[in-house]
Amino acid sequence: MDTRFLMMQLAYLLSAVLFILGLKRLSHPDTARGGNQLAAIGMLIAVVATLVGGEIVTWQWIIGGLLIGTVVGGLMARLVKMTAMPQMVGLFNGFGGLASGLVAAAEYLRYSMGVAGTSHVPLDASLSIMLGTLIGAVTFSGSLVAFGKLQGIVTEKAVKFPGQQALNAGLFLGILALMGWLIYETPLAIAAADAGTVNLAYWGLWGAAMLLGILLVIPIGGADMPVVVSLLNSYSGLAASAAGFVLNNNVLIISGALVGASGLILTRIMCKAMNRSLANVIFGSFGQTAGKGPVAKGEKRTMADVNDVQADDVAMLLAYAKQVVIVPGYGLAVAQAQHKLRELCDNLESRGVNVKYVVHPVAGRMPGHMNVLLAEANVPYNQLYEPEDVNPDMANVDACLVVGANDVVNPAARDDPNSDLYGMPIIEVDRAKHCVVMKRSLNPGFAGLDNELFYLRNTMMLFGDAGDSIGRILEEVKQL
């Protein structure tokens, strides 16, 4: 083994170690930033090792690609709004999948066009190439659809049509058949020095795999986006691993597996937070049976049934409370009201009110999204609590303020076995002494279900834009 190759492999090992240490640190708040930097250094080492140790013949494409990628990626990272983080991470997932898939494509073309100089394609090589192509292409197109849904370009609703499952299954079987054909036919085509047909079929495989990615993501609705983004994150890791199988490159296999594992862990956390299985998210028809909750059994509720209050009532309640719990939801971020909310909470705290923010794991559009949005508004992370930290003491809470959240505070999830939400862990704001819900209207939430909470005796509804409402409450509190 020549020394250059050995040094390159050792550098890759160092990168893999830095990725592992980096990920470990990323899972603790105090060390997270250092962990991310450690992982970035690991990546730099891998890139430099490849440029020095790999057999690079032409440089212009490399330099051009690195420059363009750095400028585009850097600008996106600097300019993206924190509310748009989920779609950007979705897009990055897609780019990762595309790169991994193209690595498999180049390896295929190397064989089929005779560059590899042999008509013998080992079975493990061709299997890896096919698998790498499939995962990469599905990750790429699936991520683009997820991006489109989160950005509002593609409808956020679950797109369903009759025979959808059968179509997906048929397409998948067709893809497997095409792969089998390619594995069998490619060596023959190389021997005959005629790669035209197999190359065309190979790009057809790309098209079919990308169609599958689209079809897998369009039936998933807005409420389930945190699960989808996590799952695609895991896929992008598996795609990198598959590319590692193609190149027999350990650092790709290891790093891809690490990312695959972390994506799966987050996917599981999200599923648990919604009390649903992964299969149910991917194939289920969530929110399609709206209206079979307790409301449907009785009369349709209207505005007359709610306790409609004004900002000064809420200000009075909050200012003289001992313990206040804030439940922020994505609606808060849409209204860009998180800064005003923090101002209100600071004011309350200066009056001796104890304020806690309780964030549900699926609040926002991706795992932990709400925590990032609150961090941006300068809320310290040790003021943020998880539902299970606060629920046991809820009866002692004087006032809950629900801002832009809906399904995660729906008591039907706890009480009504007929509800689609049943079994999902919620923040039990209905058990507090008072609960104020800020909302634009009585419209149902993401899951499309009515919320019994709005009609409870200890619930006050404050209608209007969250930003305006919080502003008015703040003015009133200041005058008290």
Place this chain on the structure above:
Amino acid sequence: MTATMPDILVNVIIFVLAMFVGFEVITKVPPTLHTPLMSGSNAISGISIVGALLIAGMGEGMMFDIVGMVAVIAATINVVGGFMVTDRMLRMFRRDTDTN
């Protein structure tokens, strides 16, 4: 006995062990860090950049140049954007005691 293991078997062993390392290393992540963990690990999945660079530098004709350069661009966006945006988020996180 000096039978050597086929590459794919070695690769599968490494893959399975690395998955376990991933599960063990990450396990309990506080919700505060879910988003940065995702964007940071996402940047790591841009490791395909290594393969992309090899293709783009192969010098085997236009088809490979194009595929390679597109792969390098995509992977670089993933890597640079992912690490930078993660750092931007983590800079915002602070404890109560850091106030002022």
